[in-house]
Amino acid sequence: MINIVLFGKPGAGKGTQAEFLKTKYNLTHISTGDVFRYNLKNDTELGKQARAYMDRGDLVPDELTIKMLQDEVEKHPDTAGFLFDGFPRTIAQAQALDAFLKSKGWQVTATIALEADDEVLVQRLLERGKTSGRADDQDETLIRNRYQEYNEKTAPLMDYYRAQDKFYAVNGIGSIAEITERLSLVIDKLN
Numbered sequence: 001m002i003n004i005v006l007f008g009k010p011g012a013g014k015g016t017q018a019e020f021l022k023t024k025y026n027l028t029h030i031s032t033g034d035v036f037r038y039n040l041k042n043d044t045e046l047g048k049q050a051r052a053y054m055d056r057g058d059l060v061p062d063e064l065t066i067k068m069l070q071d072e073v074e075k076h077p078d079t080a081g082f083l084f085d086g087f088p089r090t091i092a093q094a095q096a097l098d099a100f101l102k103s104k105g106w107q108v109t110a111t112i113a114l115e116a117d118d119e120v121l122v123q124r125l126l127e128r129g130k131t132s133g134r135a136d137d138q139d140e141t142l143i144r145n146r147y148q149e150y151n152e153k154t155a156p157l158m159d160y161y162r163a164q165d166k167f168y169a170v171n172g173i174g175s176i177a178e179i180t181e182r183l184s185l186v187i188d189k190l191n
Protein backbone atom coordinates (compact mmCIF):
# COMPACT_ATOMS: atom_id res chain seq x y z
CA MET A 1 0.00 0.00 0.00
CA ILE A 2 1.45 3.35 -0.95
CA ASN A 3 -0.49 6.55 -0.40
CA ILE A 4 0.77 9.73 -1.96
CA VAL A 5 -0.54 13.25 -1.41
CA LEU A 6 0.10 15.70 -4.24
CA PHE A 7 0.31 19.30 -3.08
CA GLY A 8 0.48 22.44 -5.09
CA LYS A 9 -1.36 25.64 -5.72
CA PRO A 10 -4.18 25.68 -8.25
CA GLY A 11 -2.56 25.40 -11.69
CA ALA A 12 0.63 23.76 -10.43
CA GLY A 13 -0.09 20.66 -12.50
CA LYS A 14 -1.39 18.22 -9.88
CA GLY A 15 -4.18 16.87 -12.08
CA THR A 16 -1.95 16.51 -15.13
CA GLN A 17 0.75 14.69 -13.20
CA ALA A 18 -1.76 12.51 -11.37
CA GLU A 19 -2.94 11.15 -14.72
CA PHE A 20 0.56 9.84 -15.43
CA LEU A 21 1.42 8.71 -11.92
CA LYS A 22 -1.77 6.74 -11.33
CA THR A 23 -1.00 4.53 -14.33
CA LYS A 24 2.71 4.25 -13.64
CA TYR A 25 2.24 3.23 -9.99
CA ASN A 26 -1.18 1.59 -10.25
CA LEU A 27 -2.76 4.03 -7.80
CA THR A 28 -6.38 5.11 -7.34
CA HIS A 29 -6.56 8.82 -8.11
CA ILE A 30 -8.92 10.88 -5.96
CA SER A 31 -9.24 14.54 -6.89
CA THR A 32 -11.58 16.24 -4.43
CA GLY A 33 -12.02 19.14 -6.89
CA ASP A 34 -13.18 16.68 -9.58
CA VAL A 35 -15.57 14.94 -7.18
CA PHE A 36 -17.03 18.29 -6.13
CA ARG A 37 -17.41 19.39 -9.76
CA TYR A 38 -19.17 16.10 -10.59
CA ASN A 39 -21.60 16.73 -7.72
CA LEU A 40 -22.17 20.31 -8.84
CA LYS A 41 -22.91 19.20 -12.37
CA ASN A 42 -25.35 16.55 -11.19
CA ASP A 43 -26.89 18.91 -8.66
CA THR A 44 -26.60 16.41 -5.81
CA GLU A 45 -27.13 17.36 -2.18
CA LEU A 46 -23.34 17.60 -1.74
CA GLY A 47 -23.12 19.74 -4.87
CA LYS A 48 -25.75 22.10 -3.53
CA GLN A 49 -23.87 22.46 -0.25
CA ALA A 50 -20.48 23.01 -1.90
CA ARG A 51 -21.50 25.34 -4.71
CA ALA A 52 -21.42 28.70 -2.95
CA TYR A 53 -17.93 28.08 -1.55
CA MET A 54 -16.55 26.90 -4.88
CA ASP A 55 -18.10 29.85 -6.73
CA ARG A 56 -16.20 32.19 -4.43
CA GLY A 57 -12.94 30.26 -4.66
CA ASP A 58 -13.19 29.43 -0.96
CA LEU A 59 -12.49 26.03 0.51
CA VAL A 60 -15.52 23.86 1.14
CA PRO A 61 -15.99 23.28 4.91
CA ASP A 62 -13.90 20.48 6.39
CA GLU A 63 -16.79 18.40 7.60
CA LEU A 64 -18.32 18.05 4.13
CA THR A 65 -14.98 17.51 2.45
CA ILE A 66 -13.72 14.89 4.88
CA LYS A 67 -16.94 12.90 4.65
CA MET A 68 -16.81 13.00 0.87
CA LEU A 69 -13.17 11.88 0.81
CA GLN A 70 -13.88 8.98 3.14
CA ASP A 71 -16.76 7.85 0.93
CA GLU A 72 -14.45 7.91 -2.10
CA VAL A 73 -11.78 5.88 -0.31
CA GLU A 74 -14.37 3.31 0.80
CA LYS A 75 -15.22 2.67 -2.86
CA HIS A 76 -11.77 1.12 -3.40
CA PRO A 77 -11.07 -1.39 -0.64
CA ASP A 78 -8.70 -3.48 -2.76
CA THR A 79 -6.53 -0.75 -4.23
CA ALA A 80 -2.74 -0.87 -4.22
CA GLY A 81 -2.74 2.71 -2.98
CA PHE A 82 -4.18 6.17 -3.39
CA LEU A 83 -3.02 9.30 -5.07
CA PHE A 84 -4.72 12.16 -3.24
CA ASP A 85 -4.94 15.28 -5.39
CA GLY A 86 -6.26 18.44 -3.73
CA PHE A 87 -6.76 16.77 -0.35
CA PRO A 88 -5.89 17.46 2.43
CA ARG A 89 -5.99 21.25 2.25
CA THR A 90 -6.29 22.08 5.95
CA ILE A 91 -4.70 20.78 9.13
CA ALA A 92 -8.08 19.37 10.22
CA GLN A 93 -8.31 17.44 6.94
CA ALA A 94 -4.77 16.12 7.35
CA GLN A 95 -5.50 14.95 10.89
CA ALA A 96 -8.73 13.32 9.74
CA LEU A 97 -6.90 11.59 6.88
CA ASP A 98 -4.23 10.25 9.24
CA ALA A 99 -6.85 8.92 11.65
CA PHE A 100 -8.98 7.45 8.88
CA LEU A 101 -6.10 5.67 7.15
CA LYS A 102 -4.82 4.45 10.49
CA SER A 103 -8.21 2.88 11.24
CA LYS A 104 -7.61 0.73 8.16
CA GLY A 105 -4.00 -0.07 9.01
CA TRP A 106 -2.77 2.32 6.31
CA GLN A 107 -0.92 5.63 6.38
CA VAL A 108 0.21 8.51 4.20
CA THR A 109 3.48 7.33 2.66
CA ALA A 110 4.65 10.69 1.35
CA THR A 111 3.46 14.13 0.31
CA ILE A 112 4.98 15.85 -2.69
CA ALA A 113 4.55 19.53 -3.52
CA LEU A 114 4.77 20.86 -7.06
CA GLU A 115 6.34 24.25 -6.66
CA ALA A 116 5.86 27.18 -9.02
CA ASP A 117 5.80 30.93 -8.89
CA ASP A 118 2.36 32.53 -8.31
CA GLU A 119 2.55 34.81 -11.34
CA VAL A 120 3.34 31.90 -13.67
CA LEU A 121 0.41 29.99 -12.20
CA VAL A 122 -2.09 32.84 -12.54
CA GLN A 123 -1.27 33.07 -16.24
CA ARG A 124 -1.56 29.29 -16.61
CA LEU A 125 -4.96 29.23 -14.95
CA LEU A 126 -6.32 32.10 -17.02
CA GLU A 127 -5.14 30.20 -20.09
CA ARG A 128 -6.77 26.98 -18.83
CA GLY A 129 -9.98 28.89 -18.10
CA LYS A 130 -10.37 29.66 -21.80
CA THR A 131 -10.94 25.96 -22.51
CA SER A 132 -11.82 24.30 -19.19
CA GLY A 133 -15.11 26.14 -18.81
CA ARG A 134 -14.35 26.45 -15.09
CA ALA A 135 -15.68 29.75 -13.77
CA ASP A 136 -13.07 29.70 -10.99
CA ASP A 137 -10.30 29.68 -13.64
CA GLN A 138 -11.65 32.67 -15.57
CA ASP A 139 -11.60 35.42 -13.01
CA GLU A 140 -8.32 36.72 -11.64
CA THR A 141 -9.92 37.83 -8.36
CA LEU A 142 -11.21 34.31 -7.76
CA ILE A 143 -7.85 32.81 -8.66
CA ARG A 144 -6.07 35.11 -6.21
CA ASN A 145 -8.60 34.21 -3.52
CA ARG A 146 -7.80 30.52 -4.09
CA TYR A 147 -4.11 31.34 -3.57
CA GLN A 148 -4.92 33.18 -0.39
CA GLU A 149 -6.84 30.14 0.85
CA TYR A 150 -3.81 28.04 -0.05
CA ASN A 151 -1.33 30.30 1.74
CA GLU A 152 -3.45 30.57 4.88
CA LYS A 153 -4.85 27.07 5.22
CA THR A 154 -2.87 24.65 3.06
CA ALA A 155 0.72 25.91 3.28
CA PRO A 156 0.92 25.02 7.02
CA LEU A 157 0.50 21.38 6.00
CA MET A 158 4.05 21.35 4.71
CA ASP A 159 5.32 21.68 8.28
CA TYR A 160 2.77 19.15 9.47
CA TYR A 161 4.20 16.53 7.10
CA ARG A 162 7.80 17.71 7.50
CA ALA A 163 7.46 16.92 11.20
CA GLN A 164 6.55 13.36 10.18
CA ASP A 165 9.45 13.24 7.71
CA LYS A 166 7.00 12.79 4.85
CA PHE A 167 7.36 16.01 2.91
CA TYR A 168 9.09 16.36 -0.48
CA ALA A 169 9.07 19.24 -2.96
CA VAL A 170 9.83 19.24 -6.66
CA ASN A 171 10.20 22.05 -9.13
CA GLY A 172 6.90 22.29 -11.01
CA ILE A 173 8.25 24.32 -13.91
CA GLY A 174 9.30 22.38 -16.99
CA SER A 175 7.79 19.99 -19.51
CA ILE A 176 5.13 17.55 -18.33
CA ALA A 177 7.55 14.65 -18.87
CA GLU A 178 10.33 16.35 -16.93
CA ILE A 179 8.06 16.91 -13.98
CA THR A 180 6.73 13.33 -14.04
CA GLU A 181 10.38 12.25 -13.94
CA ARG A 182 11.10 14.45 -10.91
CA LEU A 183 8.07 13.06 -9.08
CA SER A 184 9.02 9.49 -10.01
CA LEU A 185 12.48 9.95 -8.54
CA VAL A 186 10.86 10.75 -5.20
CA ILE A 187 8.31 7.92 -5.38
CA ASP A 188 10.84 5.28 -6.48
CA LYS A 189 12.88 5.93 -3.36
CA LEU A 190 9.94 5.42 -0.99
CA ASN A 191 9.88 1.65 -0.71
Ligand code: AMP
Binds near residue numbers: 033034053057
Ligand atom coordinates in the same frame (compact mmCIF):
# COMPACT_ATOMS: atom_id res chain seq x y z
P1 AMP B 1 -9.41 22.13 -7.36
O1 AMP B 1 -9.94 21.51 -8.59
O2 AMP B 1 -8.57 21.18 -6.56
O3 AMP B 1 -8.72 23.44 -7.61
O4 AMP B 1 -10.67 22.45 -6.42
C1 AMP B 1 -11.70 23.34 -6.84
C2 AMP B 1 -12.48 23.82 -5.65
O5 AMP B 1 -13.07 22.71 -4.97
C3 AMP B 1 -11.67 24.53 -4.58
O6 AMP B 1 -11.48 25.90 -4.89
C4 AMP B 1 -12.55 24.34 -3.36
O7 AMP B 1 -13.67 25.18 -3.37
C5 AMP B 1 -13.07 22.91 -3.58
N1 AMP B 1 -12.16 21.91 -2.95
C6 AMP B 1 -11.44 20.93 -3.59
N2 AMP B 1 -10.73 20.19 -2.71
C7 AMP B 1 -11.00 20.71 -1.48
C8 AMP B 1 -10.55 20.41 -0.16
N3 AMP B 1 -9.67 19.42 0.08
N4 AMP B 1 -11.03 21.18 0.86
C9 AMP B 1 -11.92 22.15 0.64
N5 AMP B 1 -12.35 22.52 -0.57
C10 AMP B 1 -11.91 21.81 -1.64
